Amino acid sequence: MFGSTKKLGLSKSRRTGPSELTELQVWITSPDSECDDYPSVTSDESYELSVDLPFAVLKAPKVWGALHGLETFSQLLYEDEYGAKSVNATTISDFPRFAHRGILLDSSRHFLPIKVILANLETMAMNKFNVFHWHIVDDQSFPYLSRTFPQLSQQGAYHPYTHVYTPADVKMVIEFARLRGIRVIPEFDTPGHTQSWGKGQKDLLTPCYSGSKPSGTFGPINPILNTTYDFMNQFFKEISTVFPDAYVHLGGDEVDFTCWRSNPDIQQFMEQHRFQTRLQLLDIVTTTNKGYMIWQEVFDNGVKLKPDTLIHVWKGNQEQYQNEMANVTSSGYQTLLSTPWYLNRISYGQDWHGYYKADPQDFKGTEEQKKLVIGGEACLWGEYVDATNLTPRLWPRASAVAERLWSAKDVTDINDAFNRLSMHRCRMVERGIPAEPLFSSYCPREYKGI
């Protein structure tokens, strides 16, 4: 990934003296280049690169592979001490091991200005990540400016003008990402994690009760009112037109049942409808024709799911998440792994080692099951993160995840990885990205932005 690709070997040298490489020709080899399309989970991202004379050739079935090939080509170049650039004759044949290689950013716990989102999309492309999982709203703030329900951000954002994403902002992110082969999957997490939604949408959240009287606080989305479903239908209708990706993430994590239990209307509803368990209330209704991604709780709680639902594993220690991966795939669902890659959990030292070692297919299961693992995501939750520290916290630690998701399973030599990752990190710094250091060392060009 960052230097190691599936090489077929160095090619023959046909020249006698130093000759310049003046051209890299790009050939899109399939009839439909997909140039004007959005990338998807089934996009062909493979490419072949041949650095040779009289010209170098980059062949790819689709533009997505060409993008990756260009990045790889740029990484083959090196400079001598006078600044003259060279490249060695090389042949590369490359494709990703997993189709879904994502980064989660959280713009609710702290507002993230557009600039830092775009800079990180650029860095994702350098690392061959292809999914931006935008955890755009949550309890603390609602920065998404909805055209159907503008009061959601009016009342729910940290500030209705300075801390929102306008439709233009969102379009910019989506197109910026597309041009780099990155899908934008928004997450509108419900029914929990929705405190900020209630500010602009009265009656959306469940009023909690203290005994027989409302306590004044609110809990998850109120699942028994028709108005809730009217709102959700309209809201997700807008979302599915604004965000072109085939998938949307519905969240579904960490729903606290105590507020629901305390509310007499909900208790009564459940008696009337003779629900055996409250879990059936977690029926998420949408009228979109999108595929769904959901956090693992929804599966764990036995909710009825569409067969193409993508289940996002995030909880537990290694043994627990490996069991979860086994369970989810043995039930026939596709799955994504994030548990070992919570990059917001910082610690002293070279923690990238742990990220590099984790493997999403490391669990007891059949080949069929392992095929259902379509990839993983590095998560940078925002409780302690905003634009002041996001980029150094994310990079180069996320690069370790990038290689795990792209390169072959047996690429595991940590010492070799250290050497290549150090160079890759200096390259990001040279390109203006404040990727933090791995250990005592230096880059020929240190970071200039202070």
Add this chain to the structure above:
Amino acid sequence: MNIMFAVSSGRYTRANFILPLLIIIQLGLHTVEGVWPLPQAFTSSTERYPLNPQAFYFGYGKQSAAQQGCSVLDTAFKRYFSLIFPDYSSGSTGLETFSQMVYQDDFGSYFVNKTEIEDFPRFQFRGILLDTSRHYLPVQAILKTLDAMAYSKFNVFHWHIVDDPSFPYQSSTFPDLSSKGAFHPMTHIYTQSDVRRVISYARLQGIRVLPEFDSPGHTKSWGKGQSDLLTPCYRGSTPSGTFGPVNPVLPSTYQFMEKLFKEVSSVFPDSYIHLGGDEVNFSCWKSNPDVRAFMQKMGFGADFTKLEAFYIENIVNITSALNKTSIVWQDVFDYHEKIPEDTVLHIWKGLPEVYQTELSRITKAGKRVLLAAPWYINHISYGQDWRNYYTVQPQNFSGTEEQKKLVIGGEVCMWGEYVDATNLNPRLWPRASAAAERLWSDEKQTSSVDSAFPRLQDFRCKLVRRGIQAEPLYVGHCKHEYQGV
């Protein structure tokens, strides 16, 4: 610097306060609560004065001993004008406090409330350590750190300038030290002009620059440009090819050190110098037959701590003769070295029980101490670790009042193994500011972490507004977010 106003001193407790607090908020409680570190004594009011950026100015009082032409204050006036009126940027600690009290309303107008402040620091020595050997830090990054230090009233920049990995200090007496020992001889060095720049920039902000040339350990990079300085390690009876600490048995060592420290003493004007002395690995010395022979000759037997003591004593004599007072890491005291009475010991090891014992021991021997152990903020962890830095009690150890007075201050250390210009600022700020208040303010008035939280959050937003990339404490927002990458 006294600013005269009157008000009720506010100490801010939680519950029972909602109604009056709501009223105060409506009136705009922008008082001394927004100031960090907490002044020793203050009274604030809700009486509000507008400030007109076109009309406001800093002036010298007729009775003031300093007048126009005093470089420190002239430049400070300019600096603080821009800080106070950020929309008007063109380009000393009472000024700092005043600047923190100025606020803008939603329309951008500037105000300050009637306030009275009398302030002075609890400890005289309030330092930040930066390590420019594990990673080179561009001069700009150092200057930015000095700005942020001034905002938190830090007053000593402890420059751990060289160490094992690299030697970026370009010495005029021994140019090979950096040309062979720096990461790169042209791009990763501090020229004499760079060093002068740092020192003068610091001076204008009231910050001392304390250089550390750590020896005899932590000196691998020195050996690249100064052959025969380091001890050759032996495997059996032949040299193994590797090198250890500075060689304490050769006279050439001390001749070199004398010349180097003569230069360092004239380049760095502060009257203190840090000599290091930590983490000396004895195995290489033990392996070397010449060193063993020397030990016999000196009657040290097999006790290498005596050899280390011998070395350090010689170095301290050199710097004393140059009229500098030495600061050394605690290891030096632990090895019973004979050091001058006025040497300051720098405590860096251990958990509270351990460093409190060390504080007792060293102050009992009548020596002054600096505390760094609880403030190794390079040790990052998930969550609000600023609270740990805030709740340190530097004088909490068993000892007499006399002993407690020997704690002259403390230092926040940002060792550089995992830190360079890409992540230095968010990692330093605002966590170091928690320690800043502990070193400046009165301990009784700043005993509540919960009270400190909203003030530090507010102060953090101020730092961001001033262009310091200070990271968030917890969820929330600033009116003006950081717009960079």
